[in-house]
């Protein structure tokens with residue numbers, strides 16, 4: 136069944152809003168759905184999706200949703216509480232009053248491992264006033280357990296990752312690893328711990344490192360750093376979303392941030408460190424802790440302690456650690472975690488089955 140989806144995205148900060156919305160749009164379209172992505176700032180798509188929109192996805196200006204004559208689709212998704220245009224909501228409500236089925240209205244929430252997610256996933260928020268009066272909005276929470284909306288995982292993603300040749304991919308980009316080098320990718324917010332990370336990566340003369348640095352604050356910080364022995368770094372341009380995945384697959388250790396790169400690092404099945412989006416009220420500390428508790432539930436005590444120390448240190452929530460976790464153990468743990476996640480239905484499949492479409 137081919138449904139019409141209206142996906143709304145407002146870019147607040149950084150690239151997570153557009154990154155998640157785009158990925159969801161492309162994933163649904165890849166499964167035969169028709170998606171209109173209404174977005175207030177599509178500029179990042181120029182590098183995230185340089186090939187343009189795939190079949191089934193139409194990218195539209197946010198304001199255009201309020202124009203007369205726009206028909207609402209079957210399912211309306213508000214990403215991250217972005218507040219739909221009132222004129223569009225009014226049209227959604229009108230459908231009901233004209234005897235047509237009202238569209239399903241979902242708010243796709245931020246990702247968290249905290250317990251409230253399982254409690255809140257799927258709850259309805261009836262609209263008693265305003266332009267959407269009479270409609271029910273439902274909360275859709277992505278998450279890491281079967282009682283949540285799951286994570287975006289395109290069909291075939293893990294098979295493609297399995298077939299991937301990281302050495303060839305790096306070499307084709309002029310990033311070939313030198314003998315014995317480990318490859319570390321870095322996508323980060325400005326971080327006062329960066330010099331300490333460089334020191335840690337350079338600490339072992341028997342283990343040289345190639346650090347691949349994504350655009351943004353980390354590149355600016357690195358430009359001011361003195362070289363370290365056994366460590367070379369290379370600034371990368373913005374990659375397309377599929378190529379950013381490949382960077383994560385090709386690296387031995389990934390530093391990721393925010394929401395979407397954090398999820399993609401989990402599908403990579405390589406050790407990773409998450410820099411959480413810092414919130415002024417400190418809400419990020421329990422959010423980080425909740426994920427670590429789940430992620431490390433099956434890990435041995437030494438690996439769990441070393442992983443916690445590095446993640447908390449990188450996020451400025453604890454002293455900087457003296458050593459990295461043992462990488463082979465970390466990799467085994469990342470693979471176990473990925474298998475645990477892959478056993479759960481992915482986010483787009485859950486959406487589709489909710490509306491009676493088989494994924």
Ligand SMILES: Cc1cn([C@H]2C[C@H](O)[C@@H](COP(=O)(O)OP(=O)(O)O[C@H]3O[C@@H](C)[C@H](O)[C@@H](O)[C@H]3O)O2)c(=O)[nH]c1=O
Pocket residue numbers: 147148149150151152153154155182183245322349350372373374375376377379392393394395396397412
């Ligand atoms: C570095 C890089 C990233 N990307 C993509 C991957 C992701 O889709 C996107 C980055 O998004 P994130 O990883 O989520 O990190 P972010 O820090 O850019 O976005 C954040 O924005 C805040 C407002 C939110 O509250 C956070 O939760 C988070 O989503 O950019 C590329 O496609 N190519 C690249 O080269």
